[in-house]
Amino acid sequence: MPMSARLLRPRSSTVFNPRTISNLALWLDASDAAILGPTNSGPGSVTNNGPVKYWGDKSASSMNLTNSGADSVCPTYKTAAQNNRSVLGFDGGDRIFTTSASVLNPATKTAFLVSRRTGGSGEQCLFDRADSFALTVKAAGGYVFYYSSGVTGTRTVYNAAFGASNSNSAYSVVVVRQDGTAGSAWIDGVSQTISATQGNTGTAAGNFAVGSIGASSSLTFTGDVAELLIYTAALSDSQRQTVQRYLAAKWGVTIS
Amino acid sequence: MSWNYRIVIVVPAASKSVAEEAARSINSTGPAYDGDAFSMMLSANGAEPATHYGLYTSATDEMIAAMSAALPQIFGVMFWRHGVAGELQASNVTDPTGQAWGLDASLTAAGLREVVQPSPYG
DSSP states (O other): OOHHHHHHSSOOOOOGGGGGSSTEEEEEEETTOOOOOOOTTBBBOTTTTTTTTTOOOSSSTTTOOOBBOOOGOOEEEEEEETTTTOOOOOEEEOOOOEOOOOOOOSOOEEEEEEEEEOOOOSEEEEEEEETEEEEEEETSSSSEEEEEEOOTOOEEEEEEOOOOTTTOOEEEEEEEEEEESEEEETTTTEEEOOEEEOOOOOOOOOOOEEESSSSSSSTTTTTEEEEEEEEEEEHHHHHHHHHHHHHHHHTOOOOO | OOOOOOEEEEEEGGGGGHHHHGGGGOOOOOOOBBBBBBOOOEEEEEEEEEEEEEEEEOOOOHHHHHHHHHHGTTTTTTTEEEEETOBBBEEEOOOOOOBOOOHHHHHHHHEEEOOOOOTTOO
């Protein structure tokens, strides 16, 4: 008996696009070679284990990251590194950044990062918006989320450690959120207890970097970065879970 | 262009300017770039001031040839070359036996640590 046309009809595609949630301000996707470049002038043909000096933003902000420095201070393109997708490797002296990050000015932000630490010592910066919206890892385990409450002029800055028992050496989906008053964090979908203490206000608010503090060589990261999304809004739990599921499925990370 | 190698180069602080000049001849986008190639500050106890500077980067066959010609001109230089799979292939410090290698192993062999910098956010 022939199969009915109804059964043969393909199911509609439901691949999630992060841009369908409002306020996506930055979307860096290391698996998309079309937005990477071997020079800082724009996209181009990147080579396995070769330097990446341009990382294009897939949000509508065009907040593209670049590095016009030597090969040795730029991340490395690594093909088929995680879930058969490419990532960018940071070897302890690398960073990629922009000095035009005003799109990240709003006081509310939610960031999603897929990464792992592979070595190095001390505290290492995953990403940094230089007015105190930053995420670092510690070689001893765990993360530190730097966030602020209030608005410029009356802002209070906090540093909040979380996940101390997490070695951060396996690919994880880490989410941090500041809602204008408080900070929150999740590792692989699990809400984290954060211990916040008051810290110092950063400077040079126009900078944003992956792999170091600002455009400097401070707190450089040793590890791999797969994808980073930042929304200039405190996403709801359902929105956060939607993005988490998308990243987990894409990068082969198990989440709760 | 195949990036088949990873190299670690460490130089004494006094040799940094000579080393930076040499590095400019083996950069994929040419000698005109911003900043320094040797961006890692190193010392024996991880505290400032830096006594040495280091770099860790990928390299092609052509870069390895150029580097081999340039290194003898740099006083006190230490280098390690390993494959992309991490096996040590050459060094003027460590006897290569194909052992697993990387930046951390190189710094340990040199008796150096990265200078620990505090977070600017306290």
